[in-house]
Amino acid sequence: MQSPLEIAFMHVAPSDEIKALVAEKVASLDGVYGGITSCHVYISAPHQSQRQGNLFEVTVEVRVPGSELVVHHHKKDVPEHEHLRVAVRDAFAAMDKELKRWKDQVKGEVKAHDGPLQGRVTEIHRDEDYGQIIATDQRLVYFHRNSVVDGSFDELRPRDPVELVVRSDESEIGPQASTVRRIGALEFDPTPKGSRR
Known part of the structure; x- marks a missing residue:
C-alpha cells in the first residue's frame, strides 16, 4: 500500500487491539490485490438501539487505481455488532468481496476463454x-x-x-x-x- 493505513475512532475509545485487528485485515486485502494505494477505516458507535444497546458501525474506504471502493457496514441493528471485533470482521469480509469483484472487472469485461x-x-x-x-x-x-x-x-x-x-x-x-x-x-x-x- 502506498499510503499508511488511517483509522478514525468516533464516539469509541481507541484500542490497540482493534488497531491490530484492522491492520491484519488490511494486510489480507493487500493479499487479494497488491495495488491498493490507501485505506481509511472509520469506526463509530453513533446509534443506541433500545433492543441491543450500542451498535458499532465500520466504514472501510479502499483506493485502487482509477477507483474508490467503499463499504459502510452497520447491518441494521444486528445484535452481534454490539461486539466491535465482529463489526470489523463483517466490514472487511464485505470489502474483500467488493475488491475481488473490482479486480475481476479490471482483468477484462469479458472472461478470457482458454487458448488463443x-x-x-x-x-x-x-x-x-x-x-x-x-x-x-x-x-x-x-x-x-x-x-x-x-x-x-x-x-x-x-x-x-x-x-x-x-x-x-x-x-x-x-x-x-x-x-x-x-x-x-x-x-x-x-x-x-x-x-x-
Whole structure:
C-alpha cells in the first residue's frame, strides 16, 4: 500500500487491539490485490438501539487505481455488532468481496476463454488489402493482408473461422490483429444465437 493505513475512532475509545485487528485485515486485502494505494477505516458507535444497546458501525474506504471502493457496514441493528471485533470482521469480509469483484472487472469485461482468441471474418476488402473479424470476446478487429499467415488472405471468405492475436497498442481504427490464421472450426461461436439460421 502506498499510503499508511488511517483509522478514525468516533464516539469509541481507541484500542490497540482493534488497531491490530484492522491492520491484519488490511494486510489480507493487500493479499487479494497488491495495488491498493490507501485505506481509511472509520469506526463509530453513533446509534443506541433500545433492543441491543450500542451498535458499532465500520466504514472501510479502499483506493485502487482509477477507483474508490467503499463499504459502510452497520447491518441494521444486528445484535452481534454490539461486539466491535465482529463489526470489523463483517466490514472487511464485505470489502474483500467488493475488491475481488473490482479486480475481476479490471482483468477484462469479458472472461478470457482458454487458448488463443478466435473469431469469424465479417468483411473482406481485397482491393484495399484489409478485412474485419468479430472475435469471441465480441470485439470488432481490423486486420491487414500482411497479418494473415500462410499468405491465404485471398482465400478468406466472410464467416470463415480464424485464430488471431490482437496488438496490445490500439490503433486509431480500434483493435488490430497482428496475426490471423484460418482454422477448421470455432470452439466458441460469437454469433448471437437468435441470428443463426
